[in-house]
Amino acid sequence: MLKFILRRTLIMIPQLLVLSLIIFLLAKAMPGDAVTSSFMSNPNVTPEQMEKMREKLGLNDSWYVQYGHWVGNAVQGDFGQSFTHKQPVTSLLAGRVGNTLLLSTGILIVTYIIAIPLGIIAGRWTDSWADKLIVTYNYFAFATPLFVFSLLMLFLFSFILGWTPIGGSVDIRIETGSFDYIVSKVKHLILPVMSGALLATFGTIQYLRNDIIDTKLKDFVKTARAKGVPESKVYTRHILRNSLLPIAAFLGYEITGLIAGSIFLEMIFSYPGLGQLFIQSVMGRDFTVVTALVMISGTAAIVGTMLSDIILSIVDPRIRID
Amino acid sequence: MKKQLMLLVGLMLVLSVFLAACTGKENAVGEKEVEKDKEKETKTEEKPEEKPAEGDALVFPLDVANTAAAKEDGELTFGLVSDSPFEGTLSPVFYSGAYDADVMQFFVEDLLATDGDYLITNDGAATYEISDDNKTITLKIADNVNWHDGEPVKASDLLYTYELLGHPDYVGDRYDFMIENVVGMPAYNKGETDKISGINVISDKEIAITYTEATPSLLSGIVTYPTPRHHVGDVTAGELTMEEIVASDKIRVNPIGFGPYKVAKIVPGESVLFERSEDYWRGKPANKTVVLKVVSSATALEALKKGEIDFASVPVDQYENAKKVENVELLAKVDLAYTYIGFNLGQWEEKENVMDPSKKMSNKLVRQAMWHAMDNDTIGKELYHGLRFPATTLIIPVFASFHDGDNPGRGYDAEKAKALLDEAGYKDVDGDGFRENDKGEEFVLNFASMAGGETAEPIAQFYMQNWADVGIKVELLDGRLHEFNSFYDMLKAGESKIDIYQGAWGTGSDPDPSGLYGRTASFNYSHYTSEKNDELLTAGTSEKAFDSDYRKDIYNQWQALMVEDVPVAPTVYRYALTATNKRMVNYSIEAGTPNYNPWMWGVSE
Numbered sequence: 001m002l003k004f005i006l007r008r009t010l011i012m013i014p015q016l017l018v019l020s021l022i023i024f025l026l027a028k029a030m031p032g033d034a035v036t037s038s039f040m041s042n043p044n045v046t047p048e049q050m051e052k053m054r055e056k057l058g059l060n061d062s063w064y065v066q067y068g069h070w071v072g073n074a075v076q077g078d079f080g081q082s083f084t085h086k087q088p089v090t091s092l093l094a095g096r097v098g099n100t101l102l103l104s105t106g107i108l109i110v111t112y113i114i115a116i117p118l119g120i121i122a123g124r125w126t127d128s129w130a131d132k133l134i135v136t137y138n139y140f141a142f143a144t145p146l147f148v149f150s151l152l153m154l155f156l157f158s159f160i161l162g163w164t165p166i167g168g169s170v171d172i173r174i175e176t177g178s179f180d181y182i183v184s185k186v187k188h189l190i191l192p193v194m195s196g197a198l199l200a201t202f203g204t205i206q207y208l209r210n211d212i213i214d215t216k217l218k219d220f221v222k223t224a225r226a227k228g229v230p231e232s233k234v235y236t237r238h239i240l241r242n243s244l245l246p247i248a249a250f251l252g253y254e255i256t257g258l259i260a261g262s263i264f265l266e267m268i269f270s271y272p273g274l275g276q277l278f279i280q281s282v283m284g285r286d287f288t289v290v291t292a293l294v295m296i297s298g299t300a301a302i303v304g305t306m307l308s309d310i311i312l313s314i315v316d317p318r319i320r321i322d
Numbered sequence: 323m324k325k326q327l328m329l330l331v332g333l334m335l336v337l338s339v340f341l342a343a344c345t346g347k348e349n350a351v352g353e354k355e356v357e358k359d360k361e362k363e364t365k366t367e368e369k370p371e372e373k374p375a376e377g378d379a380l381v382f383p384l385d386v387a388n389t390a391a392a393k394e395d396g397e398l399t400f401g402l403v404s405d406s407p408f409e410g411t412l413s414p415v416f417y418s419g420a421y422d423a424d425v426m427q428f429f430v431e432d433l434l435a436t437d438g439d440y441l442i443t444n445d446g447a448a449t450y451e452i453s454d455d456n457k458t459i460t461l462k463i464a465d466n467v468n469w470h471d472g473e474p475v476k477a478s479d480l481l482y483t484y485e486l487l488g489h490p491d492y493v494g495d496r497y498d499f500m501i502e503n504v505v506g507m508p509a510y511n512k513g514e515t516d517k518i519s520g521i522n523v524i525s526d527k528e529i530a531i532t533y534t535e536a537t538p539s540l541l542s543g544i545v546t547y548p549t550p551r552h553h554v555g556d557v558t559a560g561e562l563t564m565e566e567i568v569a570s571d572k573i574r575v576n577p578i579g580f581g582p583y584k585v586a587k588i589v590p591g592e593s594v595l596f597e598r599s600e601d602y603w604r605g606k607p608a609n610k611t612v613v614l615k616v617v618s619s620a621t622a623l624e625a626l627k628k629g630e631i632d633f634a635s636v637p638v639d640q641y642e643n644a645k646k647v648e649n650v651e652l653l654a655k656v657d658l659a660y661t662y663i664g665f666n667l668g669q670w671e672e673k674e675n676v677m678d679p680s681k682k683m684s685n686k687l688v689r690q691a692m693w694h695a696m697d698n699d700t701i702g703k704e705l706y707h708g709l710r711f712p713a714t715t716l717i718i719p720v721f722a723s724f725h726d727g728d729n730p731g732r733g734y735d736a737e738k739a740k741a742l743l744d745e746a747g748y749k750d751v752d753g754d755g756f757r758e759n760d761k762g763e764e765f766v767l768n769f770a771s772m773a774g775g776e777t778a779e780p781i782a783q784f785y786m787q788n789w790a791d792v793g794i795k796v797e798l799l800d801g802r803l804h805e806f807n808s809f810y811d812m813l814k815a816g817e818s819k820i821d822i823y824q825g826a827w828g829t830g831s832d833p834d835p836s837g838l839y840g841r842t843a844s845f846n847y848s849h850y851t852s853e854k855n856d857e858l859l860t861a862g863t864s865e866k867a868f869d870s871d872y873r874k875d876i877y878n879q880w881q882a883l884m885v886e887d888v889p890v891a892p893t894v895y896r897y898a899l900t901a902t903n904k905r906m907v908n909y910s911i912e913a914g915t916p917n918y919n920p921w922m923w924g925v926s927e
Contacts, residue, residue: 276406
């Protein structure tokens, strides 16, 4: 096991290097740079001024020099300065990552809370009216675009019913740290989390349902039934344990999604997180932020895959590689 | 190796799809931000009588109708309409986003106030005097002007602003002509000296700034926001570095100013809570607290309707809906911006624009015809609900004193366009419905236009149809619209494939157009030059131009020259909409009026 983890970690290094090179080159290949996108329509700035700024920012060096600098600093945890935000990228990200993690962890938890029972019900009582209802909901969740659904939720719960706030992450009038503050945070979180979670369930429900149906017909289940194991126990002990395997494995990938954040949710609910930052930086050609963000989610993807493999090999001894 | 290459290609494909999917929205925002930025730098004012007499042109109020008394300890909520968080660089020296300017309006102030023409007045926190040779301005700060922490605002705080802007390590776009024009600034900027010789701190409250060149731009372009040296720390004394100051909490978490409200709390990127500054020099600000919060453009109107926010600027596409909302009043003024069609007439060589007579658009008559062929009135009415209206000259009506209201520009007149083309000798020789050029060769123009928003494509198509109607064949460059950054990259590189293009400018508070149309202006994308143009532009900023009548005459001549030579054809001017909740009082968007100042804005019961 240890050997496996070690091996995977070692492979990660060249993977990350290639990833960083690709990201860097792609970012450079985009038309325009931070200086153009900020000042292109500002007639007060002279071209000399813009040229000087490029020189200061090192945008005039050849790409390998820039890449060398960037990698050198990045391994020390310094991703450079954000041009748009005028502060170190690391502190910029640190300020946003909390919101994003809160939102996506919430979504992840609620997704499982909804999806696992529904998946089990649908799989256990196949073709019952409950199953049909769940499958219908699942198709709906699969087909509905997130931004349409979020707007509908917002319209219904904030505008018409007035139960939840329109946007933001907290009411600024409430004193930081007090009990009301936490309540306010939760209140602001409910709607985006529900919007995200209600649509994110389809994968889990579908996997779980199919797997239960498959496992139901396996020989070991038949054996258990033949031995006289009560039906409820057959499900909890024998079927569920096996059917949850792919879900557990999927968890690793889900973690990747946690970091990347949800651009649509953040935009619609004015929730400042990494997703919004990413879009803003791409359009402002704020390369340092873009590369750092892609690098982070790329790393998360690689680590997530590894986690998935590890989880899978823990819960399923059959696929252990040694 | 091959595998890696495949991976790279694959990734690029995936990314390009993703980026392409984003561009539409991005550009719209990008463009808006830039324009908004300009608008922020210099508030707009509109004189209703300056509007072209279109008969059914829209008329908007500039002041709220509610005249009730303001509530004693009320709370005012400002909705910052944005789909992304504000950046939070809350210093006038360092900020770059327009949203940050929206935040700062409540706690930061210039020392000198400005009037309806954006010219400095003596009604602000400081008064000024200009020397006889028009080169030196002396500012005297009033005694009761204090920072939010109680320290008095000193002359050296204003000096500090200049020391930061001109600092060799300064990265930002505010080191412009009026800063560089200060005596000794270029040397300070190169790091040759650590004193700016042209700025003289006379006493704690008095400061004199001397310029190398006397120009009327001084009256609208002088920088007068001080920076609290004691609060943010002194870079010149080596207390901290430029990078540290920009990233510091003194700017981002607990910034101070001397405006009517002080910052009590900031939730980064999302909302700001302001409290009344009891010590404000003008008097007691209307509200006890002001809350600023970011609302997405999709929800802004609903938030207004529900009373969650009291005022916000509303996107044009929500105008029709906004009109219907019971408790909302709409104010509007003409924005400091215009859209135009540019004609590529040459290229940028070395350090100046050079006209090239072999360009397709070199014939003046053809350019005039193309302007006449465009039906801008329909564009404004159909695509912008009347919030954009045909433009006449290149100095926008906002500059009431300099915009030539008597110059009609070139209105929509297809017959005249055809006549001009006939006169130029551009006739349909081969009978395909499109004209050939005066030598009988095929005449097809490449049109570059920016993507962004839902209207970009229909507008481009509409103009192309307009031109086809008079017999000019125009095709979209590469058959599509171009993304904001690559569009400007192409223009800047002087892409010779481009014959005509559509662009937009946000103009500053200075009516001087030489930054956009001068011989040495890099933003002069049409590359138009002429002796007459040089002469007029120089005269417009000469010392003589301190006399407004003289300057007005010069600029009238210049506007006429532009209508005659048509290096670019202005298409539309635009309104900027502000929606207010009807409970809001003492609020005006007309620059120079008393209710334009944030300290007056209040809410009634």
